[in-house]
Amino acid sequence: MKSLATALIGLLLVAAAPVRAADPAQAQSFIEGLGQRAVEILNEPDLDADRAVAQFRTLFRESFDIPTIGRFVLGRYWRTASREQQQEYLELFENMVVETYARRFTEYSGETFRVLGSRGEGEGDTMVQSQIVRPAGPPIQVAWRVRERNGQFRIIDVSIEGVSMAVTQRNEFGAVIQRNGGRIEPLLETLRGRITAARQG
Amino acid sequence: MNGTGRLFRAIAAAATGIALSACAASTEGQLSTVDDVNDPFEPANRVVFAFNEAVDTVVIRPVAVTYDTFVPEGIQQGITNFLRNLRTPIILANELLQGDWEGAEVAASRLFLNTTLGLGGFIDIASYAQKEYQSEDFGQTLARWGVGEGPYLVLPILGPSNPRDAVGFATDVFADPVGYAATDGFNYARAGATVVDLRQQTLEATDELKRSSIDYYATTRSLYRQYRLNQIGDGAGAEAMPDIPDFEDIPEDEGAPVIDDGSAEQGVPGSAIPVASE
Numbered sequence: 001m002k003s004l005a006t007a008l009i010g011l012l013l014v015a016a017a018p019v020r021a022a023d024p025a026q027a028q029s030f031i032e033g034l035g036q037r038a039v040e041i042l043n044e045p046d047l048d049a050d051r052a053v054a055q056f057r058t059l060f061r062e063s064f065d066i067p068t069i070g071r072f073v074l075g076r077y078w079r080t081a082s083r084e085q086q087q088e089y090l091e092l093f094e095n096m097v098v099e100t101y102a103r104r105f106t107e108y109s110g111e112t113f114r115v116l117g118s119r120g121e122g123e124g125d126t127m128v129q130s131q132i133v134r135p136a137g138p139p140i141q142v143a144w145r146v147r148e149r150n151g152q153f154r155i156i157d158v159s160i161e162g163v164s165m166a167v168t169q170r171n172e173f174g175a176v177i178q179r180n181g182g183r184i185e186p187l188l189e190t191l192r193g194r195i196t197a198a199r200q201g
Numbered sequence: 202m203n204g205t206g207r208l209f210r211a212i213a214a215a216a217t218g219i220a221l222s223a224c225a226a227s228t229e230g231q232l233s234t235v236d237d238v239n240d241p242f243e244p245a246n247r248v249v250f251a252f253n254e255a256v257d258t259v260v261i262r263p264v265a266v267t268y269d270t271f272v273p274e275g276i277q278q279g280i281t282n283f284l285r286n287l288r289t290p291i292i293l294a295n296e297l298l299q300g301d302w303e304g305a306e307v308a309a310s311r312l313f314l315n316t317t318l319g320l321g322g323f324i325d326i327a328s329y330a331q332k333e334y335q336s337e338d339f340g341q342t343l344a345r346w347g348v349g350e351g352p353y354l355v356l357p358i359l360g361p362s363n364p365r366d367a368v369g370f371a372t373d374v375f376a377d378p379v380g381y382a383a384t385d386g387f388n389y390a391r392a393g394a395t396v397v398d399l400r401q402q403t404l405e406a407t408d409e410l411k412r413s414s415i416d417y418y419a420t421t422r423s424l425y426r427q428y429r430l431n432q433i434g435d436g437a438g439a440e441a442m443p444d445i446p447d448f449e450d451i452p453e454d455e456g457a458p459v460i461d462d463g464s465a466e467q468g469v470p471g472s473a474i475p476v477a478s479e
Binding site: 067068069071072075076100104122125136137138141145147149156157161162163164166167168170171172173174175176179187190191194 | 278432448
């Protein structure tokens with residue numbers, strides 16, 4: 001009897017689940033797959049830094065929905081930007097993210113990546129919980145917000161110890177625009193400079 | 202304990218705030234909106250922030266770097282463990298005040314196990330028994346009691362805070378039984394060690410952040426508030442996740458942007474593009 005009741009409750013829960021929700025297990029294996037690819041890149045014999053960065057750039061472009069993140073980060077200022085500014089901004093944002101993180105990734109040493117589980121988030125997104133275990137110090141909790149579109153999974157936010165990178169970036173860009181009298185051009189100017197510097201560094 | 206000792210303890214504990222610039226105080230349980238930075242005193246806060254950065258650059262960071270370079274990792278870990286054990290009575294008190302019995306049980310076992318088998322706290326034996334360190338403070342307790350954070354404040358030396366967390370911090374310092382039991386000399390040493398220990402732990406993260414941010418003040422402010430929110434929720438963190446719209450569902454044409462230099466704050470009346478999280 002007990003198992004029948006459990007089965008019924010389970011059925012009800014399934015029926016009540018939102019239709020749009022993607023399968024969290026699939027999102028989880030997407031993140032696991034990314035972790036494996038990253039490890040493969042880092043473990044390649046005779047890997048030179050430039051080639052590693054190039055490979056990470058590709059990995060980033062394929063796995064992050066950078067236009068969605070970029071637009072969220074610009075917040076209400078997206079609407080006040082001209083179409084040309086919007087286009088340039090998205091390009092600059094993508095390059096900034098890729099340059100910043102691709103290089104950082106190749107600097108990692110001795111850490112291991114472990115996916116712990118996943119759950120639904122918002123309307124149809126999945127939060128995949130993971131840990132980066134360091135040789136010293138406590139593990140770092142990292143959650144990946146994954147969205148499915150047309151059968152493709154993409155990361156739209158990364159939360160480190162409960163801190164959303166998208167929100168942090170949005171607050172920062174918002175502050176820069178506000179301090180420049182609500183103009184977007186100075187932010188674009190700064191981003192251009194950053195990217196040039198990162199590529200030379 | 203005399204007044205100077207107490208003041209020094211306060212300052213030291215506060216400098217902890219600098220070290221933890223990313224990790225300090227709180228909220229009503231949720232960021233009101235993603236864009237509300239809650240910073241009416243921003244000009245003054247920026248001045249204090251610049252002062253703190255200068256003190257950090259000239260004094261605190263160099264000491265932390267020296268410590269990081271010359272002290273073996275095993276000993277650093279032992280010192281971190283020891284300092285955390287000294288904080289455990291106050292953590293236990295806050296767990297009880299928050300009605301977190303499970304947390305209180307963990308804190309009590311940690312205090313007992315680490316003080317005895319852990320040789321006075323140098324070895325974190327309890328963590329092997331899945332009793333992990335969790336930081337609690339009176340600012341978090343006040344948040345649990347429903348006290349609002351108040352405006353964002355950058356305190357001299359102490360760093361990012363707000364009225365609630367500042368009160369919480371002072372309360373913890375004055376209520377700490379370890380401070381009353383120990384000698385002044387010990388309290389000074391503890392305070393100094395706490396500053397160096399916490400700063401050392403955040404060296405890499407803060408260097409990286411400073412390098413990659415465009416507005417370090419704004420980044421720190423955002424991190425502080427989100428981090429505190431996560432701490433208050435004991436790591437649940439889910440409430441802080443923003444609602445990120447599905448932009449591709451929005452027809453581009455309906456949101457035709459104004460063509461100007463972007464200074465038109467009023468934006469586009471009647472635009473079909475929803476502004477995220479507003």
